[in-house]
Amino acid sequence: MIGIGLKVERDNLDKVVNKKPKNKKKRIVIISIVLAVFFLFCLINNNILVVSEYEYSNPKIPKAFDGFTIVQISDLHNKEYPFDQKYLMNKIEDSNPDIIVITGDIVDSSHTDMDGALEFARKCVELAPTYYITGNHEYWISKTDLEGLISSLEEMGVICLEDECVSLKQGDANINLIGLDEKSLADGTLKNMMLDIGSEDFNILLAHEPQYIDDYARNDVDLVLSGHAHGGQVRLPFVGGLFAPDQGFMPSYTEGEYTVGNTTMIVSRGIGNSVIPLRVFNLPEIVVIKLKSN
Numbered sequence: 001m002i003g004i005g006l007k008v009e010r011d012n013l014d015k016v017v018n019k020k021p022k023n024k025k026k027r028i029v030i031i032s033i034v035l036a037v038f039f040l041f042c043l044i045n046n047n048i049l050v051v052s053e054y055e056y057s058n059p060k061i062p063k064a065f066d067g068f069t070i071v072q073i074s075d076l077h078n079k080e081y082p083f084d085q086k087y088l089m090n091k092i093e094d095s096n097p098d099i100i101v102i103t104g105d106i107v108d109s110s111h112t113d114m115d116g117a118l119e120f121a122r123k124c125v126e127l128a129p130t131y132y133i134t135g136n137h138e139y140w141i142s143k144t145d146l147e148g149l150i151s152s153l154e155e156m157g158v159i160c161l162e163d164e165c166v167s168l169k170q171g172d173a174n175i176n177l178i179g180l181d182e183k184s185l186a187d188g189t190l191k192n193m194m195l196d197i198g199s200e201d202f203n204i205l206l207a208h209e210p211q212y213i214d215d216y217a218r219n220d221v222d223l224v225l226s227g228h229a230h231g232g233q234v235r236l237p238f239v240g241g242l243f244a245p246d247q248g249f250m251p252s253y254t255e256g257e258y259t260v261g262n263t264t265m266i267v268s269r270g271i272g273n274s275v276i277p278l279r280v281f282n283l284p285e286i287v288v289i290k291l292k293s294n
Contacts, residue, residue: 045279047081049091052285054257054266057292058222060202062173065291071097071128072287074208074227075270077108077137078116079284088271088286089123095288097128099168102158103227104135104182104208107149108274112141118152125157132160134182135208135228136245137274161206163189165197175202175291178221186212194219210253210267211246217263224265225287229254231269234280241282245275255285 061068071092081087092100102124106117124130132153138146150160159166161179168175176197180190185207197203199220207216210226232241232254241254255269271284 042278045281045283046273048283049088049271050283050285051091051095051288052256052268053288053290055290055292056223056264056266057294058202059294060200060222061175061291061293062170062202063293064170064173065168065175065202066293068170068291069096069098070204070225070289070291071095071100072103072225072227072266072268072289073100073124073271074103074225074268074287075105075135075230075272075274076102076117076120077105077270077272077274078111078113079272080113080116085120085123088120089127091286092124093127095286097288099177100124100128100130101177101206101225102130102132103206103225103268104133105137105227105270105272105274106132106135107137107141108272109137109140110274112145114145114149114152117149118156121153121158122156130158131166131177131179131206132158133179133206133208134162136182139182163193165193175204178203178205180205180207182208185209186215190215190219190221194221209246210258210265211251213253213258213260213263213265216265217260221263223289224263225268225289226253226265227268227270229267229269230273230276231255231279231282231285233276233278233282235282237281243276 153160162181163184165176165178168177203221205221205224207226209228216224229244232244234242241251243249244251244254253267255267258265268287269285
């Protein structure tokens with residue numbers, strides 16, 4: 001009986017030993033599938049571009065500007081798509097922009113590719129008049145690199161608005177496009193500029209960071225185009241973005257349209273990434289705004 005018992009135990013032990021390699025293979029297969037799905041999920045979340053369209057109406061918009069189309073690109077952060085940015089540029093071209101505005105962080109301070117940023121800007125100029133303001137990452141690169149970037153952009157025809165206002169004209173009508181430099185977001189510069197510009201005309205403000213919306217509204221601008229928040233990086237249903245630079249956790253302004261007083265602000269989720277390399281439920285976007293005259 002003892003001999004039979006030992007044989008049974010050995011048989012059971014052999015079965016357990018033989019099972020381990022099979023179980024290990026199953027675990028490896030499951031882990032591999034999970035990793036592949038996660039990789040695909042991240043690939044989609046960080047590379048599939050969406051076009052977010054807005055119709056903005058205001059009685060101050062002249063009839064000549066009815067249907068005027070603005071394409072906003074924000075927070076490129078040296079993001080490169082295959083085939084010489086063709087995917088990105090086709091999306092922009094399909095939107096038929098009257099102007100293109102680049103609202104900061106065209107480069108990334110941690111992996112700055114000046115040539116890539118300039119090539120993107122050059123392609124924009126070929127499509128439509130292109131306007132640019134700085135973001136925080138432009139001020140995190142060296143002063144020499146920033147000066148070289150601005151100079152090169154201007155040489156290729158990009159209009160760099162460094163605390164400046166330009167008049168956009170359609171026939172005899174005009175609207176104002178104001179560019180606020182990154183270093184001037186909350187130091188009273190906009191207030192002083194508006195003393196000369198006035199609030200009678202329709203005024204669009206390009207300002208990289210959205211958390212200063214109360215200051216923008218106090219100065220009677222009509223429409224603000226902003227970025228910087230990267231959509232909150234991770235977006236959850238019914239919650240929104242979880243984190244944004246300079247706003248911290250549960251930020252108030254991450255994407256979409258906000259209104260304070262008579263001022264409307266549209267915040268782009270941007271295209272690239274920076275300190276946090278991944279987006280979750282937060283697709284990169286191109287913003288398209290069509291102006292409507294009441």
